[in-house]
Each structure stands twice: as C-alpha cells, then as structure tokens.
Amino acid sequence: MSFNKFDQYDWNLDQLRALDAVDRCGSFAQAGKELGRATSAISYAINQLETAIDLAVFDRSGHRAELTEDGQAVLAQGRAVLDRARDLNRSVHKLREGWESEIQVVVDGIFPMVPVLDAMRKFGQERTPTRLRLMTEYLTGVAERFERDQAVLMLTLQYQDELRFVATPLPRLELLLVAHADNPVHQITNPVTRQKLRDFVEKPVEDSATKPRQRASGLLFGAEQTLSLSDFQSKREAIRTGVGFGWLPRHLIAELVAKKELRVIELEEGGVHTFNPYIVHRREELAGRGTRLFRRLLLEGFKGYE
Known part of the structure; x- marks a missing residue:
C-alpha cells in the first residue's frame, strides 16, 4: 500500500466525540458530564486533536472557548465521520446476527419491475448491512446466471424441481x-x-x-x-x-x-x-436474514400486484 500524505494526521474518534460534545453542550464541563468524563479529559482530547491536525479548533482568548472557522469545518467533517462510524458499528452488529454482506438476485426481465423495485425500496429502509445486487436475464439465461454467479434468489418462468432449491409459486x-x-x-x-x-x-x-x-x-x-x-x-x-x-x-x-x-x-x-412462475432460493441460504427478508418482501409485493 502506497503512503498518502493525508494519512499522517493521527486523530481518532474519541477526539471527534469530544469536539462534538463541547459544541452541542456549550462547555468543556458539560461535555464531560454528557460523556461521563472529567473536564480535564475533554480538554486533553481537544488539545490532542489540535496537535494531530496542526490547527486550532477553539479560540480560547475570551471568557468562553469558541469554535474557529477551521474548527467549524473540522466539526462538520468530524460529525460525518462519526455518523459513518455509527453505521459501521450497526453493520458489524447486524452481520454478527446473521445478515449477509451481499445477496445476488436474478430476475427474468419479463416480470413486472414495480413489485421488485418496491421490495428493494423497503429492504433499504430496514438499514440492513446487506447489499442487494439485482441482475436481469431472459428465459434460460436466468437459471444459467443463477448457477454461474451463485446467486441466492431467482425469479424465473421455467423451473425444474431440484432438492437443493426451494421454489414458491408467484402469481401467473x-x-x-x-x-x-x-x-x-x-x-x-x-x-x-x-x-x-x-x-x-x-x-x-x-x-x-x-x-x-x-x-x-x-x-x-x-x-x-x-x-x-x-x-x-x-x-x-x-x-x-x-x-x-x-x-x-x-x-x-x-x-x-x-x-x-x-x-x-x-x-x-x-x-x-x-406462465406459472416461481421465486427460487437455495436451501443452504435459509439461514441468511437478508435473503429471508427480501424473499418475503418480494412475495408481498407480487401478491399485492395481482
């Protein structure tokens, strides 16, 4: 991995949390109470942040410390980083609970896309850590892609019963x-x-x-x-x-x-x-929470589309 000059700033999330808390609470003392830390610990975290980025984030010349213009810019970016960190923690927690990192779905392009897209929208609203990858094929190309890419779900017109798959009928x-x-x-x-x-x-x-x-x-x-x-x-x-x-x-x-x-x-x-189409999934994928959720949303969507 090549060295990037922007990797040299040795700040951390703890320092950004302190910066965020001071701005929201109005003082170092109140920020310490919110975070359950001593005022001196908050002050130390801010000093370490300023040293790491070589910028003054607070103007301490007055009775009360005020954010500098640089500090306001750092705070805005820092809050975005904290949001991403919370998202990462949430994703890691959900992955530990059985969510897949990605599920691949193959759909025959003859199907109406409204229930498929609606299911994708509702899946996204669940804020799962699972990424959806939707692929469109036609006729026997659906099963071929399903096998080749090891997808977990397919919506197909043509299905030959196999013990390793579970097929659920969709509306004709x-x-x-x-x-x-x-x-x-x-x-x-x-x-x-x-x-x-x-x-x-x-x-x-x-x-x-x-x-x-x-x-x-x-x-x-x-x-x-x-x-x-x-x-x-x-x-x-x-x-x-x-x-x-x-x-x-x-x-x-x-x-x-x-x-x-x-x-x-x-x-x-x-x-x-x-045609009497099916939604098909692999038996070994039954444990995947993302697969089960998206399959349920698809079935609900097609049922309401009849």
Missing part, C-alpha cells in the same frame, strides 16, 4: 400475442393458424443464456423473417411501430390494448400464453 404471468392495430396480420382470414403467421415478421426476445436450452413450447412460430430483440421493452416499442408481431406480457401492454393501439391476434389455439 400472461403473454398476449399482439401486433399494431394497423398491421396486415389482422387481415388474415379465420382460422388464424401458425402456418399463416409465418408469412409475417416475427419479433422474439432472445434467450440470454450462452447456451440456450429449449424455449417454452408455443412461443415461436418459425417465421421466415424474424427480428430478435434483447428485452421486452424494446420489443413493445418495435411492435408499436407497426412492423412485426409477437408475445408481450399483459402488464406491459394492457394500456395500449385498452386504447386499441395494439390488438390481440386471435390465434386458432388462443392468443394468450400463461
């Missing part, structure tokens, strides 16, 4: 087969079959896995012209331009369908595809 998620209201695809004569749709531009969202596994059956039509996109928001905007058709989650397009900007394609077998 519906995809609608849509195109812009003016798209020629709506002129197809009934019945609207998969074969007929292959003559139009299909817009799938790419699987984000490095080695994609089998996609959920029924989502691809095998059209000669395809325009693959990386996420559902981009896919929605692309379909709104009038080019192509594809499956989109109901929560992302409900308003556009209600306004008749997008229309559901009445496929012979049905223009709605339903």
Whole structure:
C-alpha cells in the first residue's frame, strides 16, 4: 500500500466525540458530564486533536472557548465521520446476527419491475448491512446466471424441481400475442393458424443464456423473417411501430390494448400464453436474514400486484 500524505494526521474518534460534545453542550464541563468524563479529559482530547491536525479548533482568548472557522469545518467533517462510524458499528452488529454482506438476485426481465423495485425500496429502509445486487436475464439465461454467479434468489418462468432449491409459486404471468392495430396480420382470414403467421415478421426476445436450452413450447412460430430483440421493452416499442408481431406480457401492454393501439391476434389455439412462475432460493441460504427478508418482501409485493 502506497503512503498518502493525508494519512499522517493521527486523530481518532474519541477526539471527534469530544469536539462534538463541547459544541452541542456549550462547555468543556458539560461535555464531560454528557460523556461521563472529567473536564480535564475533554480538554486533553481537544488539545490532542489540535496537535494531530496542526490547527486550532477553539479560540480560547475570551471568557468562553469558541469554535474557529477551521474548527467549524473540522466539526462538520468530524460529525460525518462519526455518523459513518455509527453505521459501521450497526453493520458489524447486524452481520454478527446473521445478515449477509451481499445477496445476488436474478430476475427474468419479463416480470413486472414495480413489485421488485418496491421490495428493494423497503429492504433499504430496514438499514440492513446487506447489499442487494439485482441482475436481469431472459428465459434460460436466468437459471444459467443463477448457477454461474451463485446467486441466492431467482425469479424465473421455467423451473425444474431440484432438492437443493426451494421454489414458491408467484402469481401467473400472461403473454398476449399482439401486433399494431394497423398491421396486415389482422387481415388474415379465420382460422388464424401458425402456418399463416409465418408469412409475417416475427419479433422474439432472445434467450440470454450462452447456451440456450429449449424455449417454452408455443412461443415461436418459425417465421421466415424474424427480428430478435434483447428485452421486452424494446420489443413493445418495435411492435408499436407497426412492423412485426409477437408475445408481450399483459402488464406491459394492457394500456395500449385498452386504447386499441395494439390488438390481440386471435390465434386458432388462443392468443394468450400463461406462465406459472416461481421465486427460487437455495436451501443452504435459509439461514441468511437478508435473503429471508427480501424473499418475503418480494412475495408481498407480487401478491399485492395481482
């Protein structure tokens, strides 16, 4: 580690606490009473601080010691340091109680983000020492990232039951087969079959896995012209331009369908595809308080989002 000239000042938290107390209490004697120390000990701590930083923090020329301009600046920065120190003590205490330092969560980008972000907001309000790392993938890329990065939670559409995981069902998620209201695809004569749709531009969202596994059956039509996109928001905007058709989650397009900007394609077998998604976590992570808290907040958020 290289030496930094700013590392040379040998002050400590005890001195900053004394400085803070003197300013708040109005005198060295009152500060000593608050901190349970003798007045001479408070005076000594202030003298040591001034020596360490080579600045006078108090003007002692009058009847009562007053903060100098330098002292006011040191006090402001010192209080910020004391706040961070209290945060560190709180974090260390909570880590000893079983909080993880970090939890990684993988979410399929097809999910509505409102309950996820709301859960993150509430998690932050708990002031835990646990950092949240949220990663977005698509289709089989979710499980791949979950395994590769050893994440503790995933929100996924596709789950194969394994003894090392615990899966809890989430509210069903519906995809609608849509195109812009003016798209020629709506002129197809009934019945609207998969074969007929292959003559139009299909817009799938790419699987984000490095080695994609089998996609959920029924989502691809095998059209000669395809325009693959990386996420559902981009896919929605692309379909709104009038080019192509594809499956989109109901929560992302409900308003556009209600306004008749997008229309559901009445496929012979049905223009709605339903997933039964899960929130999955590792059994060995059950003891982690951060994992349990965030999982509970997610479940509450999705329940209220139904």
